[in-house]
Amino acid sequence: MKRLLLLPAVAIALVSQAQAQNVTVTGRVTNAAGQSQPGVTVLERGSNNGTSTDGNGRFELSVSPTATLVVSAIGSATQQIPLNGRTILEVRLQDAATDLNEVVVTGSRATEGRSNVLTTSPVDVISAREIKVFAQTDVSQILTYIAPSFQSSRQAISDGTDHVDPASLRGLGPDQVLVLVNGKRRHSSALVNINGTVGRGSVGTDLNTIPNASIKRIEVLRDGAAAQYGSDAIAGVINIQLKDDTTGVQASSTVGQTYEGDGRLYQADANVGVGLNGRGYLDLSGQFSNRGYTNRSGVDTAPLIYLGGNSGTFPASANTEQLRRDLKAQDDALVAQRGYDRRNLRLGQSEARTYGGFLNFGYTLVPAVGLEAYVTAGASRRTGKAAGFYRLPNQVTQTDATLYPNGFLPFINTTIIDQSIIAGLRARALGFDIDLSNTYGRNELAFDISNTLNASLPVGISPTNFYAGTIAFRQNTSNLNFTRRFTNVAVLSTLNVAFGAEYRDDNYQIEAGERGSYENYGRVIAPGPPPTFAAAGAQVFPGYQPSDALNRSRTNTAGYVDLESDITEKLLVSVAGRAERYSDFGNNVSGKLAARYSILPDVAVRGAISNGFRAPSLQQRYFTNTSTQFVQGAPNQVLTVNNDNPIVRNGFTAGGVGQQGFGIGSLKQEKSKNYSLGLTARILKTGTITLDAYQIDIQDRIVLSSQFSRANPTVAAILGTLPVSQVQFFANAVNTRTRGIDVVANQRLDLGPGRLTLTVAANFNETEVRKVNSSPTIDADQTGLQNTLFDRQQRGRLENAQPRSKINLTAGYALGIFSVEARTVRFGAVQYKDARLDNPGANNGFLFSSIDQTFSAKWVTDLTLSAQVTRQIGLTVGASNLFDVYPDKYRVNVLNNEQNVAVGALAYNSSRDNTNRGRTIYNPNQFGYNGGFYFARVIVNLPTSN
Known part of the structure; x- marks a missing residue:
């Protein structure tokens, strides 16, 4: 090495x-x-x-x-x-x-690549030029606006998910798409999404750790490929190919900000490419990005800020309208006197500063046998800062007036360190292309909480900053692959044979935070009875406790065979099979059959049938923590317990007394069946069109349950004397079916003195939850525990929370040194569903009106103008979301409850949950809510020769 x-x-x-x-x-x-x-x-x-x-x-x-x-x-x-x-x-x-038919390698192990309209499965190709032409500067956002089947949007007030964007392909989960770099498996993020966002309960890959400057092209295989590449490739595969053919220096710098004046972006990157005397290449890439936060929050409509009870509610003693008005007048006077700003939330994209670099190197050691050594290595460091919910001065269990007399806005600060290296040898022997490689990757996320306190400490002495712990995921994968192309084999025109083996080792760790970040020091707010205690741990994000700390590993051994043949000039057939053995849950076998048949010289049909799988991640198997969450201002100790815990399984013995568990089985792999059928055609010599329909059935899909409350007698019996009020866990809880259609059409033609390029791309998909997989213990309970295992809000996240359709219309016109690019993307409607409608009779007296909401489809338009000023310098100016489009606003729902009755013009907002109070305005899951963004970019090319 x-x-x-x-x-x-x-x-x-x-x-x-x-x-x-x-x-x-x-x-x-x-x-x-x-x-x-x-x-x-x-x-x-x-x-x-x-x-x-x-x-x-x-x-x-x-x-x-x-x-x-x-x-x-x-x-x-x-x-x-x-x-x-x-x-x-x-x-x-x-x-x-x-024309426009890119040669692709993803989805086939053939020794020769094929045009993307000649493959058996649909593949999108995004070039380095497309990556640079518009305003988006991180990979997940670039793919969202170019590839209709891909969707990612930034989240807010969701802990670590503010800093790692959840992404999906064909409407499935972030962990149901496999990411490759140069054809080698990329490690996932350490973060498991446990908050109420798209992708809740899943573990994705952080695409934004890869600098744009290093990317030659991105290939998106839109088809199940677990039989070819292994676990996670249920929805498809994203293969990021790094530059290996550049020369000289290519550098760019981008500056911009939103129309509102925030979210400022300063980004610079560079790539240095060197040809190694005809025997190899060396590409070095680096990127720096500094992204400011945005804030699109509303005004806090809490009736009271300084007086009253938790969350600004009226105390029970204010039992008449006059008493409430008097108390409101006193509170308003304090608000004016102290200059309190009711826009007290920070809701939008987080701050982020990123440093990253990649090396891509290959060198032919022995030309006679094609012996080549290659190394791909990358590292990045991203720091981020995101806000939580504001703590009002009257929330006495969560604050300390001596430290924060006007309340406080706590922040979650993250440091994400990502490292990877691929090293290998390629050679030819006995007619085979042989590839031996080892891929190492590690992702680490550390949490530091600022502008906060531990309210359970004695008054006036709590620190305001805490280290809350670190999570880390490591993966090491070794591969040995053999590939050979045979011609004139019996009746076959060609036969490509590929086979190989893989060994993978995964490791997941949680490191506890400092003691003050999680400890309960027992401060009494009111003596009772019963006594009222202050909340324990750092406000907004209590640290990982020593009982949460862990270091778990597993191994996986796999073998595969892949055959592809041009049986005739018109018929291409491929067959793949893969067997895997995991050390923690057992075996899996998957297979795939795909074919393409030319009906006419320029028209063909293609289709595939396969079964696939996704192994439960170590994060899903072993993540555990205890946190304090507030419901209607009251603190609740919420335990996220791992799937092997007796609480989840079949119970345990406490003090010699047996207690039952939820009866949930051990996590096992998700299994899928994929079907696809498509049509490809060339149009007018320079155009192409592809149409592909698909169905993906997933059995035993892993989800994170909702929170089971001790208020339920069955749950109380299971939790026993444990000092927690709610519990949640991972389970193979649902079976789903996803159906959809992908359409892509390209055309390039001469128009006047210049050239016009047109692209139409669209995805239409629908996911349906077909079955909930429960347990006898949960089913036997008559109070709705099955709805808690998988409630309607969770169902809504899988079925309706992301756009069911996306349409991309792009036009580019080049004339001499000038070019213009216009793109408009239609993000389909999304829905919000409220879990409280599962059991409307058990809402503590609250009556909710029209809580569910549909957010209508929107068109978002980008426009850029470019000029190649000299051979070395190009300039681009433009706007993303040119017309400043925002999603629909959440409706304001007034609670019919004596404690929270509207006072004057201030109405209590319960559109998402009863802590938002009008501050949350937009749904983030379509395209975010930053609004318009304008930018300028300079690109410098300094070619060299050797």
């Missing part, structure tokens, strides 16, 4: 020795009509030495005198031009018959 890491330095030394032998070649590239073509790639064949043409179609490149130049551009046929002693060239491009 150490020798491999020394190779980049040795190779760079070889480069300088070769430069003196080169000659300088100049030239001009035009299209078929004789017009100058900027941005055309010119490479020396067999190396990564190259450049691109300037605004006048001209280039200059230092190459070997015997070189062959490769000239390529999207939409044009690639040309290979031997110099034969020439130093001046005129190159005229011709339109390619397969």
Whole structure:
């Protein structure tokens, strides 16, 4: 390994020795009509030495005198031009018959890539240019606006999920899509989403740890692929391919802010590409990003701020309208006297500062056998700051007037450190391409809580900052793969054979926070009886306790075989099978059959059938913590208990007395059945269209239950004397069916003196919960425990919380050094469903009116204008969400309750839960709620030769 890491330095030394032998070649590239073509790639064949043409179609490149130049551009046929002693060239491009049909490698292990309209499964290809053309600067947001089947939106007031965006493919969960980097499995985030967001109970991959500058292209396979790649690939696969063909320095800087004046962005990145004398490549990429927070909160409508009870409610003694009005007048006077701002929440994207870099290196050691060493390594550090709910000065169990006389807004600060390295060897032997690799990845998330306190400490002495602990996930994967292409095998035109083995080791850790972040020091607020105690632990995020700390590992061994054959010129068939054994839950076998048949020369049908699986993550199996959560201002100790705990399983013995459990079985793998059928066609030589329908049935889908309350007799019997009032846990609780259609159409044509590119892409999907998998203990309870295991709010998150449709319309026009890009995306409607309607008779006297709400579909438009000012410098200005579109607002629901009756113009808002009080205005799950954003970007290209 150490020798491999020394190779980049040795190779760079070889480069300088070769430069003196080169000659300088100049030239001009035009299209078929004789017009100058900027941005055309010119490479020396067999190396990564190259450049691109300037605004006048001209280039200059230092190459070997015997070189062959490769000239390529999207939409044009690639040309290979031997110099034969020439130093001046005129190159005229011709339109390619397969215009816009990118060659892809994801979804097939064939030795030769295929056009994305010639594959058996649908694959989207996002190029480096598409990544740079609009305002989005992190991978999850880029994919959200380019790939209709992909969805991610930033969350707020959701603890760690404020800092790691949950993402989904085809409407499924964040952990049901597999992420690859250069075709190798990427490790997941350490964070398990346990709050009320999309993806609750899941563990995704943090795509935003990968710098944009390092990305050559992103391939999105929209089909089940567990038989090919293993666990998690139920919805599909995202393969991020890093740059391996650049030369010189490419750098960009982006600045921008929202129309509201917040959310300022300062971002800079750079990529340095070096060709290693025709035998390899070295690409170094780095990125810095500083993103400011946004705030789209409303005004706190709590009747009382300084007086009254918790959450600004009237005390029981204020039992007439006159007494309430008098108390309200006194409180309003205090608000005015102290200058209190009722806009006391910070609701929007979190602050984030990111430093990251990637290295991608390959070098041919022995050309005769194709022995190549390769290394891909990356590291990033992201710090973030997000707010929780404001603690009012009258919330005496949660605050301390000597420290915060006007209440306080606590913050969750995170430090996310991500590290990865892929190292391997490729070679050819006995006709096989052999690939031996090892992939290591680690993701760590540390929590520091600021502007807070531990209210259970004696008055006036609590610290205001706490270290709350760290979670970490590590994964190490070793692969050995063999691939060979056979021709004229019996009656088969071709046969590609691939097989291999994989060994993976996973590890998950929780480190406890400092004592003050979780301890209960027993401060009494009121002597009672019964006594009222102050809340324990750091407000907003109590630290992980020593009892939560853990260090758990598991291993996985897998083998696979993959066959693909052009049985005839018209029929392509692929078959894959995979067997896996996990050390913690057992075995799994999955398979896939896919085919493509050409009906006409330019029209084909394709389809696939497969079964897949997703192994329960270590985070889902072992995560545990105890936190204080407030319901109507009253503190509740909530225990998130791991699935192996006797409380979840079959009970335990306490003090010699047996107690029952919930009877939930051990977590097992989710199993899926995938079906797809599609049509592909080429249109007018330069256009393509694909239409793919799919159905995904998932059995034993893992969810995090709702909170079981001790108020229920069955739950009270299970919890016994444990000092908690509520409990939640993971379970294979539901079976779901997802159906949908993907449509993608591209067209490129000459229009006047320039070229017009059009894209229409759309996804329509629907997820239905078909069955709830409970237990005899839960089913036997007649008070609605099954609704608690999986309530209607959770059902709503799976079925309706994300857009069921998304339509992307994009147009680009290039004319000389200028180009304009316009894109409008229709985000379909989403719904909010309230769990309290599961049991409306048990709502403590509250009557809710029209709590459920549908948020209508919206169009969001982006526009950019670009100019290639010189060969080296390009400028782009534009706007994201040009027309400043926001989601629908939450409705205000007035509670028909004596304690919370509207006073004057101040109405109590219960649209999401009874702590929001009008401060939460928008649903974040369509496209966020930052509004319009304008930006400017400068791009610098400094090509070098060697």
